[in-house]
Amino acid sequence: MENKIEKKYIPLAEYFSSATDDKIQLSFTEIETIMGHSLPNSSYLNKSWWKKTKPPLKHYLAWIEQGYYVTTIQPGYHVTFEKPSSNSNAELDSLENAKNTFITRSIETDDARDLAKLLSKLDAETDFMLYGKNERDPSVQSVRKKITNLRKNNSSSIIVAVVEGQIGGLISISGNKAPRAKHRASIYIGIIQKFTNQGIGTLLLKDAEKWAISNSIQRLELSVCKSNAIAINMFNKFGFTIDGERKQSLKINDEFENEIYMSKLLNI
Structure with missing residues (x-):
């Protein structure tokens, strides 16, 4: 192609x-x-x-x-x-069981507006993010500047999932410029609720790992709220292991939340 x-x-x-x-x-x-x-x-x-x-x-x-x-x-x-149907009389699957069509790709500068909307929506939908609803208001200009800077270096990147014509999720890879830490990067993943449980998270993780290996990154790191069992299970299945726990790391709705630190060593 x-x-x-x-x-x-x-x-x-x-x-x-x-x-x-x-x-x-x-x-x-x-x-x-x-x-x-x-x-x-x-x-x-x-x-x-x-x-x-x-x-x-x-x-x-x-x-x-x-x-x-x-x-x-x-x-x-x-x-x-x-698309001409080979069997026009075949019964269609129910909408409830149908999965959305999606692809993943690297972020582009023209995605700035959609990415800003996605970040705001993620903050509003879950308590597992660093920011809560209306606690930040990313401007299109600031997001565009971030994307421009990301595309200039090989230590960081953002990969987005485009679901049914809209950006429905992302994985951010943040590397290090210091020589002693250039081999590792932190990742952050977010998918809006209506597009969860469709394999998007797994594909984003695979793409992030592929990108990391191609850029000589040997260790991926992340943090996740201890109560976010679904995310922890996904990371476990993808080969991440628990490094430790930071107690009272976040304060959400006036309640302290511990964070689990996880990592995966990549074979290069």
């Missing part, structure tokens, strides 16, 4: 590759969120850009090679992609 289409369309190809619905409608904003890049002006102005299936442009391979075709276009608003 990388040899056929521009790099920026690869996340879109991965999205359609993992999709299970025969008919998908995506807004232009959702498509750009999946890509992590803006669509060209021609896609907003001309329906023919979406219907094109001939070189030299090859963006259409992102969906054509996954069996999807563009059926309707509302310029600037949404595009409908459909």
